[in-house]
Amino acid sequence: MEAAFHTMANSIPQLAWMAEPDGSIFWYNQRWYDYTGTRLEEMKGWGWKAVHHPDHVDRVVEKITHAFTTGEPWEDLFPLRSHTGEYRWFLSRALPIRDESGAIQRWFGTNTDVTEQKKSEERQTLLMREIDHRAKNALAVAQAVVSLTKADNVEAYKASVEGRIASLARAHSLLAASRWDGADLKRLISDEIAPYDDRTLRRVTLSGPSIILEPSTAQSLALIVHELSTNAAKYGALSSPDGRLDVTWELKQGEIQLLWQESGIELLALPSQSGFGTTLLDRLIREFAEGELHREWTREGLKAKIFIRTNRDHPSGRKPDPSLIQPAAESHSTNLPSVLIVEDEVLTAMDLEFRIAEAGYRVIGPAGTVEEARELVESDMPKIALLDGNVGGVKSFDLAMGLRVAGVEIVFCTGYEELENLPDGLGDCAVVSKPFRDEVLLDALRQAREKLEEIQ
Template structure:
């Protein structure tokens, strides 16, 4: 930053006012806009008496006089050419305070002040009062004409010598004290013969007299001043410079000066050049002030052009001097068309009187102006603006100009009008809103009640399933190993049948509570319903006519097929009962789009759905019954004819599937139940029913179960199937068994167990120690770490409690065979193995980088559930410090507080080239462009399934 940049406007004004030479600033019409104290002193005027007046009005003279014409011609030349001009000597009388005029003589320099765009804005006049010097010259000339006939020759010589000595002394005194710098150079080498104090002050040296310019001031040679002196000495023609830059000294002593000067040749009696007279003014302060003013003006104009509002300035009477482009763009008028016009020329006629009154009051009081007015736009439309203007005053409080802005408030005015309208209908809207809130509150209470009952039902089902597991397993073992007579065998069979019904009841409770583990697939309901046609007709009897209507172009849906079949069968049976076995049942399947307005009231995400509707022609239900039909254990059937869980199960299944269910009924007409299931863009998944024979095996199974009775029953069932069984009561004990070195083929573990270690952590660590180990989970309550959003995580093998001998036999054999398949294929000849791309191993240790603690916490749980050890970091610095060679997966947010996720991934790749990368972002994933291999981008928010799929993709699995 240079010196001038440290000055504010007040500093620059002080520099201007305290300059020793007179300065005055004129506009293009020669009106006086500013002057310094020296100017006021020499003209003997006050600032208020001449400010704003034309130069020739402030200092009148005969228009036909040579001085008037010379001064006007010089000023007009500057306006016309934009270049400087100078007058060496001009007589110009000055009026004294008493009204009398005094003849004064001046030298004047006129310098243009331009805008950043190069347009002339002002003229800086620098004047020097040379009256005394001119009179001295006149007196000296008269002295030479002393009457010679009165004096003797000796007297004349003495008189002449005395006069010359006095004149020489007086001239040297004037030379030394002159405010302009002066010097006399003699000979072609330009030797300093004289130099006044002002000159020595400019060059900063006092030992130059008697030395050549090149010797005394060697640095000026490279700046071209020696060449100029040579040119003047050789040609005999003077040289005038304005604003010349002079650099003096070197290093810390280096300084710059700006000069106005003249090199004038000195001739002898024969007209030969013998030297050069140097005279000029140091205008450094003026130049710095001028540059600062131009820079300040440029900054102001840049700022004013960049603001979104209208900005403008006027003179003290309100005539426009300047405006920014927002004004011209809005009005459609050019700056030239608007200059000099009164502000407010585009005002709406209805606002004229009010605005003019406010403007007049502001001018009279000298206070800021503010008004709300309408201004005409270029297309003729009027828009409301709030106009503000602040007066700019001189040190005496006189207004110099106004600086103002116009801010568009059309939208605010429109909003105010709308608010006035809304206020008129506020009571009606409040009543409507109150009714809406009451409906929402009722729906919320119903939702909370259903949620609470669901939690209760899920908890009951969990304990009930554990009890049923013990009973079922014990009864089946009893039937196989005890020698029972026919009656005993019948009792066991009846008990097993009862446990099956109990299991169904528990399953219905779990379905209602949305706790059952779903295995969704992409299915087409048209095919599914038509495959069930025979079953439905047999279940409801011949007295009911069945009509199935399927819309063309039916979409696929993603849903658990078994639960859809169960729900459809339950609804068909309910419809039969409502029609007393006679009537018409209509099954309708079609595409549906639920918009935002419907979805908001239905608590469902807007979008595409597949609708499955069941309509009967039964008795229908009144509103008070409809409000309770989905509650568990509520039934309209006679006592003993139903559990009241059929519709509850359907409700829970549909909600758990991210769907929506709606019931319509009218007494005497019938009932319609519509299920909306989410659409899938994928192709239908066709799966064949497994009819593999029941068989056991000889592998070793580690059974981890905290319930003693359930564990004992499970051990008995597995051993009865031929398996060797080891047991543990919790995850930590199970890990101890594995660490002991025992040979284990299958880990069969309950999901929910006491202790600090999760079953998923046990499974992950067990498979790390025993590659190829099969894992089978079981639970009677599935709100846990292997079920997310009501769906089993991909790749998880699970069997629900209670399970029987047949179920556990098939499931265990299926899981073991699947685990043995890779080993079997490895033993086959090369020709028997299908070629496959090499897949990278599933990662073991992940570095998770995200600055949001909640996101980081949730993602860490997902990664741990996927079997990974997680190292967390919130910034790039923390991530680089935490990274080591054991990390084989990077999960990183795209935007971090101290850097970019892609840059971090590239740096870590230099330390470990094969690290897999998953990039998470709140932007559209496709908009993130990168050059990383083995890297994938996923969008936020993401769930565990998305995260797992991304890891599989970058690791080459699946």
């Protein structure tokens, strides 16, 4: 009978053990020894603590001691060290074995390796968190489009919003097809022009090398081409069957140089050079780090040259034209403190800038990278900093710590449900979730302002 028990105990996939009523272990199956590389002399009694992770052992001892004392069934999850030094996660359970009178005779326990299951759950949790983050960022961009779009009437407003959101949706579809590895430049331009182009007339030619755009570049360039296409359909080459549009591009030293040239028509009047569409184009290009847009309206339509730096580690050697840099939105009051905005999504940054300036704060930036933010504060230290928690894949925590040392109040804005791994010195910072609600955003700034006043 005993031989049969040992055969069965050694054949099960779990690590198994038995303990005295007080919890002192006196037997392990062979799988325990094979995994831990230990002997009974080392493990008997409470010697098993030696193979537990030091970060978990006190918690495990406390919980299992409670079970041994009360006679309640025990269950816990913790890592155990293998004979190779690797820690793997085990789901562990133990039940008391009682006699006819109900007295505990011994405990029987098992440890089941759930490492792969735990990794899978962690990957799924991370994936869901990233999906939530991406969705909220997308909602913040859509919110910015709605908030920033201006029009003379409801129908024009509706058409502008729908067009811009559709443009973003097309870019997202391209990126989704590549699992967000990138988007083909020619396909992106073609998709944006398609709603305005009668293919049978062959009014549009696209020419240039194959270029795969990074996701952030693809989304911004989609909006740029959408605005150019919309203008061409309203005033330019795509407004007439006789019009032609030639789009050519080349890649030089990590920089896309794109030429948009309209011809074949005769404009009676040149379109306005102001408005949200024009501002959007200027700002989108500016945020490309040395990106530039040179446009010239002729009687035949628009001629535009676009320079987009695609690799920030590979400088183009050309300095941006200062005349292209647009000033930040003017605030309506100078009584409120200055606010630095650090946000890598251009539309969201524009939306924040106009909301905050409208509330009376002086805006510094927006900065699209942590390094750009550092350069800004060297010459203009803010009183409050509104920081995206993740800026272009870089955590803004170090920047926040440096600003806090300088006496700046920090407000984080994020697409995540909550910010993880915040340094101890930032645990009390306000966190505003995307998409933004005015009352929440402005209340966070008000609280930051009150903290500054208390210090003074």
